[in-house]
Amino acid sequence: MPTTRSQLKLLRPSNRMDRHGWIELRIAGSPAERGFQHGYWLAPELRGALKSIRHLILMDTGVPFDWFAANAAAMYLPVLQSNWEGKLADQFGVEILEELQGIVDGANANRTTRGAKITLTDLLGWNGYPELICQWWPAVQAGKVTPAVPLPSGALASAVAIPPRHHFHHSCSAFVACGEQTRDGDVVIAQTTWQRFANGDAYNIILDLKPERGERLLMQSVPGYVYSSTDFCVTGAQLGVAETSLNCNGFDPTALPEFLRMRRACQFADSISAWCDLFKFGNNGGYVNTWLLADARKRSIAAYELTLQHDVLHPVLETGYYASCNIALSPAVRNLDCSGPSGFDNIQMSGGRRTRFEQLMRQHRGQLDPVLARAVLADHGDLYTREESPSSRTICGHFDVDQAQFPGVGQGPNYPWGSLDGKVAGGQMIRDLQLDARWGRACGTPFDANAFFRENPQYEWMKGHTKSRPTQPWTTFPTE
Numbered sequence: 001m002p003t004t005r006s007q008l009k010l011l012r013p014s015n016r017m018d019r020h021g022w023i024e025l026r027i028a029g030s031p032a033e034r035g036f037q038h039g040y041w042l043a044p045e046l047r048g049a050l051k052s053i054r055h056l057i058l059m060d061t062g063v064p065f066d067w068f069a070a071n072a073a074a075m076y077l078p079v080l081q082s083n084w085e086g087k088l089a090d091q092f093g094v095e096i097l098e099e100l101q102g103i104v105d106g107a108n109a110n111r112t113t114r115g116a117k118i119t120l121t122d123l124l125g126w127n128g129y130p131e132l133i134c135q136w137w138p139a140v141q142a143g144k145v146t147p148a149v150p151l152p153s154g155a156l157a158s159a160v161a162i163p164p165r166h167h168f169h170h171s172c173s174a175f176v177a178c179g180e181q182t183r184d185g186d187v188v189i190a191q192t193t194w195q196r197f198a199n200g201d202a203y204n205i206i207l208d209l210k211p212e213r214g215e216r217l218l219m220q221s222v223p224g225y226v227y228s229s230t231d232f233c234v235t236g237a238q239l240g241v242a243e244t245s246l247n248c249n250g251f252d253p254t255a256l257p258e259f260l261r262m263r264r265a266c267q268f269a270d271s272i273s274a275w276c277d278l279f280k281f282g283n284n285g286g287y288v289n290t291w292l293l294a295d296a297r298k299r300s301i302a303a304y305e306l307t308l309q310h311d312v313l314h315p316v317l318e319t320g321y322y323a324s325c326n327i328a329l330s331p332a333v334r335n336l337d338c339s340g341p342s343g344f345d346n347i348q349m350s351g352g353r354r355t356r357f358e359q360l361m362r363q364h365r366g367q368l369d370p371v372l373a374r375a376v377l378a379d380h381g382d383l384y385t386r387e388e389s390p391s392s393r394t395i396c397g398h399f400d401v402d403q404a405q406f407p408g409v410g411q412g413p414n415y416p417w418g419s420l421d422g423k424v425a426g427g428q429m430i431r432d433l434q435l436d437a438r439w440g441r442a443c444g445t446p447f448d449a450n451a452f453f454r455e456n457p458q459y460e461w462m463k464g465h466t467k468s469r470p471t472q473p474w475t476t477f478p479t480e
Contacts, residue, residue: 007040007109013210016041019479021204021439021472028210031095035102036109039118039224042205043110046103046223049202050122052465053129056198059461061137067152068132069125074148075253076124084256084282092264093256099226100124107224118224126224127259131286135251138339145253171195171326172230172244173353173377173395173419176292176301178427179319181361183369186427187294187301189240190373192442193220193230193420194397197449198465200420203230204439206477214267218433218477220423227263231289232423234430237270240294242423244324248288248337250308256282271295272302276313280306288337290324296430305330307337321368323357325395326350348408352383352393360395370426370436374474377422378443384408392418396442400452414456416466419443422474436476440469 013028014037025041027034039046054065080093100123107118125132139145174191182188193203207221207228215236219228231243261279269275272293279291285308293302303314303322312330314322327343327350328334334344343349360376368376379395380388384406390398392410397418404413411417422442425435440446449468453460 010036010106011040013037014041017479019477020475021469022206022437022475022477023204024206024208024477024479026208026210026478030212031098032102032105034209034211035099035104036106037102038099038207039103039106039108040110041106042223043107043115045202045205046107046118047111047116049223050116050118050126052198052202053126055465056196056462057129057133060133063152065125067149068129068137069121070149071136071147072125072128072132073121076128076257079254079256080260087282088256090268093260096226096260096263100127103224103226123224127226128257128286130229130245131251131258131284134245134247135249135286135288136253138249139251145251173325173357173397174242174244174292175321175323175357175361175373175376176240176242176294176303177321177361177368178294178299178301178317181319181321181365181368183367183372184427185299187240187296187299187430188368188370188373188424188426189242189292189294189301189430190370190377190422190424191232191242191244191292192377192396192422193232194418195420196462197400197416197418197420197447197467198462201465201467201469203420206435206437208478211267216433217266218435219266220421220437225259227259227266229259230421231262231291232435233266234425234433234435235266235269236433238296238431239266239269239272239275240296240425240430241266241275242292243289244326246288246290246305246307246326246328246333246337247339248285248307248328248333249339250285250337252284252308255284257284258286271298272300272316273313276304276306279304280311283308283311290326290329292322292324294425294427294430296427299427303329305333307333309337321361323354323361325353325357327354346408347383347393348406349393349410353395355383356381356395370424370429373424374422374436374438374442377419377424378441380443390443390445398441398445400447400456412458414452414459416452416456416459416462420469434476434478436474438474439472444471446470
């Protein structure tokens with residue numbers, strides 16, 4: 001517990017509650033205050049996440065996390081401190097920097113004598129991790145970006161110019177619907193995060209954030225992050241936001257990081273078009289996604305795809321749906337920006353999920369609501385085997401039970417990757433700033449880490465960084 005009067009005062013507006021596998025964290029106040037609250041309450045989880053990413057990124061790339069973090073600081077600090085050379089008129093660069101420093105201060109105020117001291121450089125590398133590993137590092141490997149901090153002696157980008165082993169085309173399933181597609185004509189938005197379990201075990205934060213300016217946010221997040229990263233969020237402006245990632249190229253190290261742009265768009269946008277405008281301002285090409293957007297006031301939806309080269313807002317719909325599963329909806333983005341096969345109609349890969357979504361949307365036309373959305377996220381229809389069986393190809397992803405006897409999996413047999421959760425929100429829930437979430441898998445199937453590593457000793461290098469996840473119930477947040 002805090003030992004000083006000033007710490008007690010800083011923590012007074014905040015609290016932490018553990019609920020069915022989730023950590024519900026409520027923070028409020030100035031950037032420094034809410035950052036301190038965040039860092040203090042999540043200090044053990046933040047240290048655990050940083051310990052794991054240090055191990056995993058070295059195993060994935062052969063280069064230590066500290067090198068990535070040092071380059072993140074070299075890129076991001078000048079941008080944040082200067083508010084992107086004055087172009088951020090709302091001073092949001094400095095605001096985010098103050099919040100990050102607050103997290104550092106809070107985490108270091110809550111540490112044991114053996115607890116590692118956390119630095120701002122650590123947090124910049126950690127918040128930037130998705131775009132660093134997905135776009136920046138491949139650009140360095142390709143010779144298109146020169147790192148500010150040279151590679152460690154003996155590490156040559158040309159010698160390791162292959163995608164990191166953990167990042168490939170299978171990462172999240174999501175949909176958004178409205179009008180004649182839903183039971184009451186209102187909006188419904190839903191997502192299940194896919195990730196390697198060793199990475200994703202830290203993604204169990206439900207962050208309820210009340211800033212001094214802008215909208216209150218309720219979003220899934222990660223210890224130490226100032227944004228979501230898993231990207232499921234409802235806002236005080238009655239917007240719902242979700243995404244699935246795209247394996248796209250291109251990176252501008254002089255522009256605004258994706259973690260700032262996502263957070264800024266969610267905190268200040270009051271419409272779908274405003275969200276897109278805020279998100280693309282200062283676009284650096286980092287962490288590219290198909291964004292699914294719902295406006296609960298207007299009962300409308302949209303999909304948005306932004307790369308360094310293309311800016312595509314798909315039609316705003318008052319009836320219909322968008323579904324995404326790591327395949328760009330835009331043919332231009334899919335074919336010109338995405339590396340490797342698109343998988344659009346390849347049912348050995350994500351094309352199976354795309355087609356399955358279309359089947360389910362037809363089957364459930366006029367019936368979708370938040371409860372039925374849970375069943376869609378938990379679907380195990382495998383179009384390749386034509387069986388109802390969880391695999392790497394199903395909307396609820398189960399790589400850990402997929403023996404990779406069929407081509408297209410992208411990893412070795414039984415790789416510990418797949419669905420980590422489920423999140424849904426209907427229109428009234430968004431208007432009430434609520435969401436339903438299940439930790440573990442969208443379908444509820446438990447994962448026993450000890451049994452898994454006994455049966456799959458080839459992955460023991462992730463043991464100690466991968467947790468068991470028992471079956472948990474769906475929970476409505478905020479819980480009080």
